[in-house]
Amino acid sequence: QSALTQPASVSGSPGQSITISCTGTSSDVGGYNYVSWYQQHPGKAPKLMIYDVSNRPSGVSNRFSGSKSGNTASLTISGLQAEDEADYYCSSYTSSSAWVFGGGTKLTVL
């Protein structure tokens, strides 16, 4: 199962909005509404930020939102804050009854 495609890096200034894309195929992202997003700070375990494309777990800021169009899912962070600087990974259910991660995106807050 090939990894989902994410940009290696994105950046934004405090207060701005950024969007991270996650591109797959009709066998994963495009075929199911089961896309999740994880935030990982250096040396820490990943944290679930979005599941089922657009649902936020309890305690996650509403500045984080998810969406999907065709084979591409997106994570949008509005009102960018310094603490949002981290690596972000998407993940999708696949037709093989497995899950696959994206390669990860490093978010830099300028």
Add this chain to the structure above:
Amino acid sequence: QVQLVESGGGLVKPGGSLRLSCAASGFTFSDYYMSWIRQAPGKGLEWVSYISSSGSTIYYADSVKGRFTISRDNAKNSLYLQMNSLRAEDTAVYYCARWVYPDVLLGGMDVWGQGTTVTVSS
């Protein structure tokens, strides 16, 4: 509180074996699918294996199939990963994680352990 704690990592020679454990607390362990995910140094996340709440459904990534065995003991609230025929490319931090919905492998993984480091080197 809801918690996962991994143990069992260490330094092992190529071809060797290691058994990782993940102790769960604060939730009904037997209700949830569980997974192992790994992260090689400086690299991204890689899903390794999952096991259903009862242990009857198991899946492995191609990279570990035939070498790794996932299991669980619901009476002990514990998840395991037996790793045999280890290779240098298995060097990584290994995380255990819980799936967000009881009894289904959907949604996402909402509870993660702190990770345990496995180094395969001669």
